[in-house]
Amino acid sequence: MNNDRRSEFLNALQVFVPPGSFVVDDVVELLGDEEIWAFYVRPETIFDADSVYERIVVFLATPRRLVLMYTDTSYEMSSAGELVTTLQAIGFDSIKEYHVVKRRHLEGDHAGELNSLTLRLRWGSAFTQDLQPAACDDPACTNDHGYVGVTTNEDFQMFLDERHDGQYFAQGVDFVRTLVSILGQR
Structure with missing residues (x-):
């Protein structure tokens, strides 16, 4: 059975980066021929003391590792701007523990529904x-x-909130569910 979702992932990533972007090359190079079992891609806006950065966040689960990728549009080193991509890969066997905290609406029409x-x-x-x-x-x-x-x-924390993440909330929840399932089989 083929679980590879690479083409779906590349289509989702190319919504945020231009066609032929080196960001795609960077992540493909890191993955090699590994299958992608789950992924989550979303944009973020990062604020620091004197700048605002647009960031693309990618989380990937392959059969053997979790891959985290952050790509920032930065003007710190070049006034013309540049893309700065950070990639981190963690073997599933290295993950010592995980915690999942689910919050649900208490009352009303959405009682019991997941909200974060x-x-x-x-x-x-x-x-x-x-x-x-x-x-x-x-x-x-x-x-x-x-x-x-x-x-x-805590080496990694992902927080999803339906009010703040909007259209990306359900995709993030699906990614977390798949990742927890993978971790539970280890």
Whole structure:
């Protein structure tokens, strides 16, 4: 049985990049002859301190790995602009755990319907620290009590919300369901 969705993926990607784009070449080169079992493609707008970037986000599931691709339109290094593509591939055997959080409408005509979905994957390459000043129970105390914090290991998080993701919500939910099914078989 042929599960390969490569042609569907390339058609979805070419909605966001011009025909003959090197972005397509980059992802095809990374994949080689691997089949694409699931994919999710969507545009994003990224804001930082002094710039706004248009980004194309691609998530792919092949028989053996998860591929993440981010392509930004950047004017940082060239006033004419350039496409900056980052590709990351993670073997499914490296993924240590995953969490799926589903939120559903509580009441009304849409009661029980999914309204947001969060997927978190952990494979051990990135850690986040959230530090805050420590304190004691004395509100008048001015001593330095150091810091308290939490270190978490979430290498990847995908958040989908029906209100914000609009036409891309259902496609993202389908991708997460397929990915979780693949991970569940490992």
